[in-house]
Amino acid sequence: MAVGLGPLSALHPVAGFELGIASAGIKRPGRKDVVVMRCAEGSSVAGVFTLNSFCAAPVTLAKKRVLGPVRYLLTNTGNANAGTGESGLENAARTCARLAELAGVDEQSVLPFSTGVIGEPLPVEKIEGALQAALDNLSENNWADAATGIMTTDTLPKGASRQFVHEGVTVTVTGISKGAGMIKPNMATMLGYIATDAKVAQGVLQDLLRDAANKSFNRITIDGDTSTNDCCMLVATGKVELDEITQASGAYFAALKQAVFEVCMEVAQAIVRDGEGATKFVTVVVNGGATHQECLDVGYAVAHSPLIKTALFASDPNWGRILAAVGRAGVAQLDVSKIDVFLGDICIASKGCRAETYTEEQGAAVMAEEEITIRIELGRGATSETIWTTDLSHEYVKINAEYRT
Amino acid sequence: MAVGLGPLSALHPVAGFELGIASAGIKRPGRKDVVVMRCAEGSSVAGVFTLNSFCAAPVTLAKKRVLGPVRYLLTNTGNANAGTGESGLENAARTCARLAELAGVDEQSVLPFSTGVIGEPLPVEKIEGALQAALDNLSENNWADAATGIMTTDTLPKGASRQFVHEGVTVTVTGISKGAGMIKPNMATMLGYIATDAKVAQGVLQDLLRDAANKSFNRITIDGDTSTNDCCMLVATGKVELDEITQASGAYFAALKQAVFEVCMEVAQAIVRDGEGATKFVTVVVNGGATHQECLDVGYAVAHSPLIKTALFASDPNWGRILAAVGRAGVAQLDVSKIDVFLGDICIASKGCRAETYTEEQGAAVMAEEEITIRIELGRGATSETIWTTDLSHEYVKINAEYRT
Incomplete structure (x- = not known):
C-alpha cells in the first residue's frame, strides 16, 4: 500500500x-x-x-x-x-x-x-x-x-x-x-x-x-x-x-x-x-532554528515518535503529541512560548499552546489526506530542515514480526 | 495483557x-x-x-x-x-x-x-x-x-x-x-x-x-x-x-x-x-562501556528500535537487528570485533559476528519466554547500565491509534 x-x-x-x-x-x-x-x-x-x-x-x-x-x-x-x-x-x-x-x-x-x-x-x-x-x-x-x-x-x-x-x-x-x-x-x-x-x-x-x-x-x-x-x-x-x-x-x-x-x-x-505498512507520506518541516542540528533534532523527534506515527495512521490530529516530541528533542533553552505548529496550512498551536482559531474539524481534514505536512516554527533563528517519513500502522508490526518466517 | x-x-x-x-x-x-x-x-x-x-x-x-x-x-x-x-x-x-x-x-x-x-x-x-x-x-x-x-x-x-x-x-x-x-x-x-x-x-x-x-x-x-x-x-x-x-x-x-x-x-x-500492548518484559543490560552515557546510548538504541521490538513481539531471535542497533548508537570508534551479545544466557554474537556455538533453536527458546534479557558486552571499559522496556505489538498501534476516539 x-x-x-x-x-x-x-x-x-x-x-x-x-x-x-x-x-x-x-x-x-x-x-x-x-x-x-x-x-x-x-x-x-x-x-x-x-x-x-x-x-x-x-x-x-x-x-x-x-x-x-x-x-x-x-x-x-x-x-x-x-x-x-x-x-x-x-x-x-x-x-x-x-x-x-x-x-x-x-x-x-x-x-x-x-x-x-x-x-x-x-x-x-x-x-x-x-x-x-x-x-x-x-x-x-x-x-x-x-x-x-x-x-x-x-x-x-x-x-x-x-x-x-x-x-x-x-x-x-x-x-x-x-x-x-x-x-x-x-x-x-x-x-x-x-x-x-x-x-x-x-x-x-x-x-x-x-x-x-x-x-x-x-x-x-x-x-x-x-x-x-x-x-x-x-x-x-x-x-x-x-x-x-x-x-x-x-x-x-x-x-x-x-x-x-x-x-x-x-x-x-x-x-x-513504500515504507513498511505506510498509509501516509509525511513531510516534517522545521523552520526558525538557530542551527541545522537543532532543526534535525526536532524533526527526527517528531518523525520517530511512535505516538505521533500512530496518530498519523489513525488520522487523529493529536497535536499534543507533536508538542511533547518538540519539547523532548533536547534543544537547549527552548522557549516554548515562541513555537507555532502547523498541520498543512492550519495553525494548530500558536505561541506554545492551542491556537484560538483552531478547530478539531480543521485538523481532522488535513489528517485525512494521504500526504501531510507538519511544520514547526521554532522562532529561534533562520535555519530550516525538512525530513520525510511515514506513519506507524498495524501492517508495519505485521511485516516486521513475520519478516523471517 | x-x-x-x-x-x-x-x-x-x-x-x-x-x-x-x-x-x-x-x-x-x-x-x-x-x-x-x-x-x-x-x-x-x-x-x-x-x-x-x-x-x-x-x-x-x-x-x-x-x-x-x-x-x-x-x-x-x-x-x-x-x-x-x-x-x-x-x-x-x-x-x-x-x-x-x-x-x-x-x-x-x-x-x-x-x-x-x-x-x-x-x-x-x-x-x-x-x-x-x-x-x-x-x-x-x-x-x-x-x-x-x-x-x-x-x-x-x-x-x-x-x-x-x-x-x-x-x-x-x-x-x-x-x-x-x-x-x-x-x-x-x-x-x-x-x-x-x-x-x-x-x-x-x-x-x-x-x-x-x-x-x-x-x-x-x-x-x-x-x-x-x-x-x-x-x-x-x-x-x-x-x-x-x-x-x-x-x-x-x-x-x-x-x-x-x-x-x-x-x-x-x-x-x-503494563506497557501499552506489551507481551514481553525486556531487560537490556549493557556492560563494558567506557562511560555511562555510551552504555545508555547503546541501551536506548536497542530498547527503542522498532525492528527489535517487533522481533521481540514475534519471539524471533533476529539478533542481526540487535547488532545493527548497537552499530548505529553513535558510540565513537566502536570496535565491533570486541562486541558480544547474549540472549538470556545464550551467546548469540561473539566478537561482532554470529557465535559458532549458537543455534537458532537456542535463541528461539529464550525469545519464547515472557521475560527476556538482552546483554551487550562492549569490551571498552568497566561501566554498566540497565534499561527495562517492552516489545512493540499490534495492540500498541491499536491503543494509540484509537486513544482519543
Whole structure:
C-alpha cells in the first residue's frame, strides 16, 4: 500500500551503463535476486556508505574498491552478509572474483552489494551460479528490471530519470533505489544506483553525490533504524560527446547537479512512500532554528515518535503529541512560548499552546489526506530542515514480526 | 495483557498520609478520576519532574510550590492540562485554591498533578465539584483505591510497599504509580507517589528521591516519548517515633534509602510490565562501556528500535537487528570485533559476528519466554547500565491509534 507511488515512469537508458538480472534462488526459488551492472571503461564512480559501525562485509569491500577503477557492481538480495566477520569478507570477495573471471576484468574492479537478512552466511555457490545468466542479460534498457531485482520488502520498484540538453547534446541521469524498512540512512540508503552519461571527474562526482544524498537519502526515515548495508552509487560513464565536468563548468555543472539531486530526491522519497505498512507520506518541516542540528533534532523527534506515527495512521490530529516530541528533542533553552505548529496550512498551536482559531474539524481534514505536512516554527533563528517519513500502522508490526518466517 | 503483573500486593498505610478518591466525570461519567492526598503538618516533600520543555501547567506549579510547605497533592486523570499556556496555569491554580478553601489551608500548600489528553482546556468545574467528596473519603487505608484512581491507559493498578525495623520501631515506605504509554521518563514518570512515615530533612529526601528515580523511573522506556507531565513525589510525614534522618544517620539512612529504591524500582518496572500492548518484559543490560552515557546510548538504541521490538513481539531471535542497533548508537570508534551479545544466557554474537556455538533453536527458546534479557558486552571499559522496556505489538498501534476516539 505505497503512498502516491505509481508504476515506474520511463527510465532513460544511460550510454555505457548496462544492467543484467538473474535468479539465484537465495530466499525463494525463481525470484530475481542478482543484479549485475557494467560501467563502461573509464567511468568515474562515486559512493556514499552507511555510518553504522556494524557495516556489512560488502560495504567494507565496496568502500575500499571505489577508490580504484570500477567496472562492475554486483548486487544480491535475500542476504545482507552483515555481522558475518572475516568469512563474510571472504565470501563477498569470492563472488566478485568469480564475476571478474567470467567478465575478464580485474577482481578489484568489482564492487559487491548485499541486502536482506543480517547474520546469515552468504550463499556463495547460489550467487556464483547465477552470474553468467546475469552477464548474458546485460543491456542498457534493463533499468526497470533491475529496479525490481533489488527489491526485498519493497512493494513497488523505484526509479527516476531526468534529461537536460547542453550545447545541443542530451545528457541523461537515471537512478533506482530499494528499501522499505530499517530506514534512517546516514550517508545513503540501502540501496541506490544512479548513472549519467556525462563525463565527470571522480572528485567532482563524489561531491555531487554527497551533497545530493545529504538533502535526500539522509533526510528520510521510516523507523529510525540505520541499516548496516546502506550504499548509494553514482556512475558517470562519460559517453556523452561533451567536455568533462568540473566545478568550473558553470551552467553545465549546475544542470547536472540539479538532475542528480532530483533523481536522488525522487527515489529517496519513493522509499518513504513504500515504507513498511505506510498509509501516509509525511513531510516534517522545521523552520526558525538557530542551527541545522537543532532543526534535525526536532524533526527526527517528531518523525520517530511512535505516538505521533500512530496518530498519523489513525488520522487523529493529536497535536499534543507533536508538542511533547518538540519539547523532548533536547534543544537547549527552548522557549516554548515562541513555537507555532502547523498541520498543512492550519495553525494548530500558536505561541506554545492551542491556537484560538483552531478547530478539531480543521485538523481532522488535513489528517485525512494521504500526504501531510507538519511544520514547526521554532522562532529561534533562520535555519530550516525538512525530513520525510511515514506513519506507524498495524501492517508495519505485521511485516516486521513475520519478516523471517 | 500486563507481563508478570498480578493484583496489588498489600500496601501498608503510612501514618500521616491520607488518600481520598472521587469521580468528576472528566472523560467518562462514574470513573474515579480525582485523587486527593493529605500530608500531615510538618511533612517533608521532595519531587522530580519532567525535563520536557513543554512541561504541563500543573508541573510548572508543583515545581514551584514543592519548595514551600506542602499539605495536599491534587491529581486528576483524563486531561493533562499541557500545551494550555497561561489559561492552563490559571486553571491549575483555581482547582488548588478551591481545595485549599475547602480544607482550610494555604493555597500555596496544594500541588496539582494532571494526566491524560494534551492540549484540551482543564474542566475546572467538574474537578471542583468532586473535591469535597474526595476530602470526605480521606483515609490512610486508601492506597489501593488511589492506585486505581490515577490510572489512564493502564490495565492494572501499580503499587509497592516495604517495611523495616529500626531500634524496634517499624518504618514504612509505600508507593503507587501510573503510566503505560508516552513513557521514557526523564526525571521521573507520570505519575509516582511515595510516602514514608520516617522523619527526613527535605534536602536529604530530595537526594534520596533523585537517586532512586535515576536508577528506576529514569531507566524505563516503552516508546521513547517523554511525557509533558512526568512527576514523582516522595513524602516523609515524620510520624514514626524516631529521630530525623540525615546523611549521617548511618544504618537507618541506608535502610530507608534501600526501601525507597525498592519501592521506586517495583512501581517503575510495573509501568513497563503494563506497557501499552506489551507481551514481553525486556531487560537490556549493557556492560563494558567506557562511560555511562555510551552504555545508555547503546541501551536506548536497542530498547527503542522498532525492528527489535517487533522481533521481540514475534519471539524471533533476529539478533542481526540487535547488532545493527548497537552499530548505529553513535558510540565513537566502536570496535565491533570486541562486541558480544547474549540472549538470556545464550551467546548469540561473539566478537561482532554470529557465535559458532549458537543455534537458532537456542535463541528461539529464550525469545519464547515472557521475560527476556538482552546483554551487550562492549569490551571498552568497566561501566554498566540497565534499561527495562517492552516489545512493540499490534495492540500498541491499536491503543494509540484509537486513544482519543
